[in-house]
Amino acid sequence: MSLLHTAFFYSSAYKTNQLPIEGIPEICFLGRSNSGKSSAINLITNKKKLAFSSKTPGRTRLINMFALKQNINSDICGYLVDLPGYGYSNLPNSEQKNLEITIINYIQNRKSIRGFILLLDIRRGITNLDRYLIDLIEPLNKNLIILLTKVDKLNREQFIKTKKDIEQNLSFIKNPFEVISFSATKKIGITETTTSIEKLILNNKELIL
Ligand SMILES: Nc1nc2c(ncn2[C@@H]2O[C@H](COP(=O)(O)OP(=O)(O)O)[C@@H](O)[C@H]2O)c(=O)[nH]1
Ligand SMILES: [Mg+2]
Numbered sequence: 001m002s003l004l005h006t007a008f009f010y011s012s013a014y015k016t017n018q019l020p021i022e023g024i025p026e027i028c029f030l031g032r033s034n035s036g037k038s039s040a041i042n043l044i045t046n047k048k049k050l051a052f053s054s055k056t057p058g059r060t061r062l063i064n065m066f067a068l069k070q071n072i073n074s075d076i077c078g079y080l081v082d083l084p085g086y087g088y089s090n091l092p093n094s095e096q097k098n099l100e101i102t103i104i105n106y107i108q109n110r111k112s113i114r115g116f117i118l119l120l121d122i123r124r125g126i127t128n129l130d131r132y133l134i135d136l137i138e139p140l141n142k143n144l145i146i147l148l149t150k151v152d153k154l155n156r157e158q159f160i161k162t163k164k165d166i167e168q169n170l171s172f173i174k175n176p177f178e179v180i181s182f183s184a185t186k187k188i189g190i191t192e193t194t195t196s197i198e199k200l201i202l203n204n205k206e207l208i209l
Contacts, residue, residue, distance in 0.1 A: 004045050019110070024077065027113075027200060029117045037119050044190060065079045084099045117145045122163070125166050146178070146180070148163060149184070150183060151181045163181065
C-alpha cells in the first residue's frame with residue numbers, strides 16, 4: 001500500500017503556534033483558494049473526504065495536518081499539511097491579510113518542512129500572490145513541486161501551449177523544481193506526485209532544526 005494511503009486527520013491549527021512540535025518531515029500544500037488542493041490531497045491519499053473539498057471557495061481557513069505511518073504500530077513518519085488557500089475574492093480584507101500572515105509565518109519559520117507542493121490552476125497560471133510565495137520559498141532551499149491542476153479543462157493543443165507558457169513564466173526560479181500536470185477528475189499525474197512526495201518523506205536526511 002502506498003504510504004500516502006495511510007493518511008489520517010491529525011490536527012487543525014488556526015495559528016502556527018498551535019502546531020505539533022517540530023521534527024517529523026512535513027509536505028506543505030500551497031495554492032490559491034479553488035486551485036484544487038483538497039481534491040489533490042483526497043486523491044493521492046485515496047480518501048474521499050480527508051481534506052474538505054467544496055464548490056464554495058475559502059471554506060478551509062485552518063492549517064490541517066494529516067499524519068502518515070509506515071505500519072499501524074509505528075510512529076508517525078510524515079505529515080501532509082493543507083494550508084489555507086489564499087486570494088479569496090469574498091473575504092474581508094482583514095481576514096484575507098490574517099490568512100496570508102499565517103501562511104507566510106508557517107513557510108518561513110517551520111523547519112520541519114521537507115517540501116512544498118504549489119498548486120496552480122493551469123487556466124489561471126501564476127498570480128502575484130503565487131509569485132510572492134515562490135520568492136519566499138526560494139531562499140529556503142527546500143524541495144518544490146509545482147502541480148498544474150485541472151488539466152482536463154483544456155484540450156490537447158491548449159494544454160501544450162499553456163504548459164509551455166507557464167514553464168517559461170516559472171523560469172525566474174533558480175533552484176531545481178519539478179512540474180507535474182495533474183487532474184483530480186481524470187486522475188492524471190497521481191503516480192508521479194505520489195512517488196515524489198514519498199521520496200521526500202522517506203529520504204533519510206536528518207532534519208536540521
Ligand atoms: N475539472 C476539474 N475540476 C477540479 C479538479 N480539481 C478540483 N476541481 C474542482 O475545483 C473546485 C475546487 O477544488 P478544491 O479541491 O476544493 O480546491 P481548494 O480550494 O484548493 O481546496 C471544486 O469544485 C472541485 O471539484 C480537476 O482536476 N479538474
Ligand atoms: Mg481546500
